[in-house]
Amino acid sequence: MSFVLPVEMWAEIIRYLPPRQALPLLSVSRFHHDIAIRRVFSTVRLYFMHGQPAFYMLHTESEKYALETSDFLLNRSWELINYIITNPVFASAVKTLSVHAFTDGPAVFEHRNLAQALLCLPHLQSFHYFGDCPEFSNVAEYLPKGLKHLRIQSMPNPELLGHLDSLKFLQPAILFMYVRDQKLDQIFAEWERGLGYSQDLVSVVESNPVQELVLLSTHVALLPIRICNRLTQLDICVPQFEQLVGLDLVFHHAQFLESLSLVGYIEPSVFADLPKKSDVLPYLRSFRLSCEFWDQEATEMQVPLLSEFLSRRPSLRRLYLRLPALGLNAAMAIATVIGELQSLRVLGFHAGEEPLDESAAFHLAAQLSPQLEALQLTLPWSSDLHVQTWTPLLSKLHQLPRLSFLHLFSNGEDPVPIHPLELATDLEHLELVGLQRSLFTVDRDAGEEWEPKSWSPWLVKYCLPEDFSCADHAWLFRYH
Numbered sequence: 001m002s003f004v005l006p007v008e009m010w011a012e013i014i015r016y017l018p019p020r021q022a023l024p025l026l027s028v029s030r031f032h033h034d035i036a037i038r039r040v041f042s043t044v045r046l047y048f049m050h051g052q053p054a055f056y057m058l059h060t061e062s063e064k065y066a067l068e069t070s071d072f073l074l075n076r077s078w079e080l081i082n083y084i085i086t087n088p089v090f091a092s093a094v095k096t097l098s099v100h101a102f103t104d105g106p107a108v109f110e111h112r113n114l115a116q117a118l119l120c121l122p123h124l125q126s127f128h129y130f131g132d133c134p135e136f137s138n139v140a141e142y143l144p145k146g147l148k149h150l151r152i153q154s155m156p157n158p159e160l161l162g163h164l165d166s167l168k169f170l171q172p173a174i175l176f177m178y179v180r181d182q183k184l185d186q187i188f189a190e191w192e193r194g195l196g197y198s199q200d201l202v203s204v205v206e207s208n209p210v211q212e213l214v215l216l217s218t219h220v221a222l223l224p225i226r227i228c229n230r231l232t233q234l235d236i237c238v239p240q241f242e243q244l245v246g247l248d249l250v251f252h253h254a255q256f257l258e259s260l261s262l263v264g265y266i267e268p269s270v271f272a273d274l275p276k277k278s279d280v281l282p283y284l285r286s287f288r289l290s291c292e293f294w295d296q297e298a299t300e301m302q303v304p305l306l307s308e309f310l311s312r313r314p315s316l317r318r319l320y321l322r323l324p325a326l327g328l329n330a331a332m333a334i335a336t337v338i339g340e341l342q343s344l345r346v347l348g349f350h351a352g353e354e355p356l357d358e359s360a361a362f363h364l365a366a367q368l369s370p371q372l373e374a375l376q377l378t379l380p381w382s383s384d385l386h387v388q389t390w391t392p393l394l395s396k397l398h399q400l401p402r403l404s405f406l407h408l409f410s411n412g413e414d415p416v417p418i419h420p421l422e423l424a425t426d427l428e429h430l431e432l433v434g435l436q437r438s439l440f441t442v443d444r445d446a447g448e449e450w451e452p453k454s455w456s457p458w459l460v461k462y463c464l465p466e467d468f469s470c471a472d473h474a475w476l477f478r479y480h
Contacts, residue, residue, distance in 0.1 A: 041090065041093045041094060042093060042094065042095045042096060042466070043094075043095070043096040043097075043098070043464065043466040043467075044080055044084075044094050044096070044097050044098070045077075045097075045098045045099075045100065045462075046077040046080060046081065046097070046098070046099045046100065046114065047070075047073035047074060047076075047077050047100045047102075047458075048074070048077065048099070048100065048101045048102065048103050048107060048110045048131075048133075048134065049069075049070040049073055049074060049100070049102050049103065050070060050074070050102075050103040050104060050105060051103065051104030051105070052104050053102035053103060053104050053131070053133065054066045054067075054069070054070045054102060056102065057100065057102040057131070057458065057461075058070075058457065058458060059457060059461065069458075078113075081113050081114065081116075081117045084117040084120050084121065085113075085116055085117055085120055088120070091117075091120045091121055091122070092122055092123055093123075094121050094123065094124060095123055095124060095125045095126065096124075096125065096126040096127075096128075096149075096464065096466050097118075097121065097124060097126070097127050097128070098127075098128040098129075098130070098462065098464055099114065099127075099128065099129045099130070099131075100130045100131055100458075100462060101129065101130065101131035101132060101133050101134055101135075101136075101153075102130075102131045102133065103133045103134070104133065105133075106134075107133055107134035108134075110134055111134035111135075111138040111139055114134075114139050114142075115138070115139045115142045118139060118142040118143060118144070119142055121144060122144070124143075124144050124147060125147065125148045125149060126147075126148065126149035126150075126151075126169075126464075126466070127143060127147055127149070127150055127151070127152075128151045128152075128462075128464060129151070129152045129153055130153055130174065130177075130462055131153060132153055132154065135156075136152050136153060136154070136156055137156035137157065137160060140156045140160035140161055141160045141161075141163070143161070143163075143164060145163050145164060145165065145166070146165075146166045147164055147166060147167060148166055148167065148168050148169065149167070149168065149169040150164070150167055150169065150170050150171070151169075151170075151171040151174065151214075152171070152172060152173075152174070153173070153174050153191060154172070154173055154174075154191075155172040155173065155197070155200045155201060155204075157200070158200045158203040158204050161204050162207070164204070164207070164208055165207060165208060166208065166209065167204070167208035167209070167210050168208075168209060168210060168211050168212060169210070169211075169212040169213075169233075170201075170204065170205060170208070170210050170212070170213055170214070171213075171214035171215075171235075172200075172201050172204070172214075172215065172219075173191075173214075173215070173216055173237075174191055175189050175191055175216065175237045175239060175264075176188065176189055176237055176263055176264060176479050177191070177461070177462075179437065179480070182436040182437050182438070183410075183415070183436070185324055185378070185409075185411035186292055186324070187263065187264060187265075187290065187292045187479070189239060189240065189264075198218065198219045198221075198222040199222070201215060201219055202222060202223070202224060202227070205227055206224070206227070209230070210227070210230075210231075211230055211231060211232045211233065212231070212232060212233035212234075212259075213227075213231055213233065213234055213235070214234075214235040214237070215234075215235070215236060215237070216236070216237055216238075216239065216242070217236055217237065217238040217239070217242050217243065217244040217245075217264070218239075218242055220236060220244065220245065220246045220247065220250060221245055221246040223246070223250065225249075225253045228249075228250055228253035228254040229253055229254070229255070229256070230256065231254050231256065231257055232256055232257060232258045232259065232283075233257070233258065233259040233260075233286075234250070234254060234257055234259070234260055234261070235259075235260075235261040235263065235288075236261065236262050236263070236264075237263050237264050238262070238263065238264030238265050238266050239264060239265065240264075240265045241265070242264075242265065243267065244262075244266060244267065244270055247270060247273045248273045251273065251275050251280055251281060252280070254281070255280075255281070255282065255283075256283055257281050257283065257284055258283050258284060258285050258286065259284075259285065259286035259287075259318070259475075260281070260284060260286070260287050260288070261286075261287075261288035261289075261290075261320075261478075261479070262288065262289050262290070262291075263288065263290045263479050264290070264291075264292060265291075265292050266289075266291045266292075268294065268298045268299070268301065268302050271302040271305040271306060272305060274305060274306070274308075274309040275309065276308060276309070276312065277312070278312045278313070284313060284315075284316070285315060285316060285317045285318065286316070286317065286318035286319075286346075286475065287310075287313065287316055287318070287319055287320075288318075288319075288320040288321075288348075288479070289306070289320070289321055289322065289323070290320065290321075290322040290479055291322060291323055291324070292324070294323070294324075294325045295325060296325045296326070296327055296353075298325075299323050299325040299326055299330070300325075300326065300327060300330045303326075303330050303333060303334060306321075306334065307333065307334060307337045310334075310337050310338070310341065311337055311340065313341070314340075314341060314342060314343060315343050316341050316343060316344060317343050317344065317345050317346065318344075318345070318346040318347075318472065318475055318476075319338065319341065319344060319346070319347055319348070319349075320346075320347070320348035320349075320376070320476065321334065321338075321348065321349055321350060322348070322350040322378070323350060323352070324350055324352065324353060324378075324411065325352070325353060326350070326351075326352030326353065327352055327353070327354055328351075328352060328354035328355075328356070328357075328360055330352065331350075331351045331352035331354075332360055332363050332364065334349075335349070335351075335363065335364050335367045336363075336367060338367050339366065339367030339368075339369070341369075342369070344369050344371070344372065345369075345371055345372060345373045345374070345402075345472065346372070346373060346374045346375075346472045346475065346476055347368070347369075347372055347374070347375050347376070348375075348376035348377075348407075348476050349376070349377055349378070350378040350411075351364065351377065351378060351379050351380070352380070353380060353411070354380065355380045355381075355382045355385050355389070355412060356379060356380070356385065356388075356389045357385065357388060357389075358385075358388035358389075358392070361388060361389045361390075361391075361392040361393060362392045364392075364393070365392045365393050365395065365396035366396070368396050368397075368400065370399055370400055370401070370402075371402060372400050372402065372403055373402045373403060373404055373405070373470075373472055374403070374404065374405040374406075374470070374472045374473055374476045375397075375400075375403060375405070375406050375407070375476075376406075376407040376408075376409070376434070376476050376477075377393075377407070377408055377409070378409040378410075378411050379408070379409075379410060379411070379412070380410070380411050380412035381410035381411075381412045381414050381415070381416055381417070382412050382413065382414060383414045383417070386414075386417055390418075394426065397426075397427055398426070398427070400427075400429075401429060402429065403427060403429055403430065404429055404430060404431040404432065404470065404473070405430070405431065405432040405433075405434070405470070405472070405473045405476065406423060406427065406430055406432075406433060406434065407433075407434025407435070407476070407477065408423075408434065408435055408436075409434075409435075409436055409437065410436065415436060416435055416436060418435070420433040420435055420440040420451075420452040421451050421452055424440075424442045424444075424452050430442050431469060431470075432468070432469070432473055433452055434477065437460065437480050438454065438455070438460065439454070439455040439460050439463075439477070440452035440453060440454050440455070441453045441455070455467075460480075463477065
């Protein structure tokens, strides 16, 4: 029966399958194998791990675990590199490559083989590089000329990227990635060295049609107006002890901006720069504000400014707000504004530092739109108030028929007292469950005794947009 449909139609059907679901097709027949390989291996990860950096990357103190995992991932990575170099059919299927460079030696063989593999990837569209051993600069010049998306740990000499002319997405520094302690309620800057110079960033951006940009606050002031004019996505990461200046000029000139994220150690004065007029940033549909390092008084003084900004953005589709120092009254005031955003489909909300009593839980639940498709809630869970907090929220979640991703995080003394299977059973539309930054895929076709499948820690830590079945899920989990 499979040959009744043309190859192109089967390829289109399999394209919509998540990679995990397409995997069994590799062993069905040669016909299906050749089609499925384009989906299963469209994203490839290479792990260069050895010695002390492996403990760092895997977030473990177990020598046995680090050794066994490093050995497995290194061997698997060598196999993939070999396939890329020796098998043109396999190489042509790879569209996204993620490299994780965490060794403690010169890593000569690793970067030499990687450089050779890059020359064999004719359809590579996205390249991600985490870590610095071997350094990205060793392979930068071998990237395909037509690359569209580039995310790297730190910017090399811009001359090494001078041959690129098609970049649409650029992240020249990876700062906020992962919180080591799943009980820790804070942004974690995993990398604070070698973050590059503004001039080098501008040099690369000017020679490419970049529309989506992730940059540090120190780079904002030197961002040319002509670049702002063409941006549709802008993420600004603010390291500790750095200032965010020039934001008002960005708002004025980035008139085509559709997505804006402000993440990090953001001073309260930034709130005054949020545009008050709705004709500024008229196309904005996604907004993220994830702050750290504030006291309660300084935070709550900014709530009216934030509320005014949000109330003038009724067309927002995605919203993520993290102001961890908020008191309960201020958090509920913002929740009220959120409830008025009729276009909202994706929501991340940090409810502050005070435990929710029953009244607050009912109020928060009432603000959750029945149109929500993805939801992340950070709550100060308390065993004493669990029933009062959870019952109103769970009752409301049952009324969200489109909800496919739910992520719960406890910033209180007690962890979230819920198992992912309970959530997946109670909320039958869920496809992805998050608990304390762990992720679980819901596959109800796995048999009668199915359970949500846990993502590996390193997959969560270095997750890519391609790992998610929905772009909304990827957006909501970013900067976890």
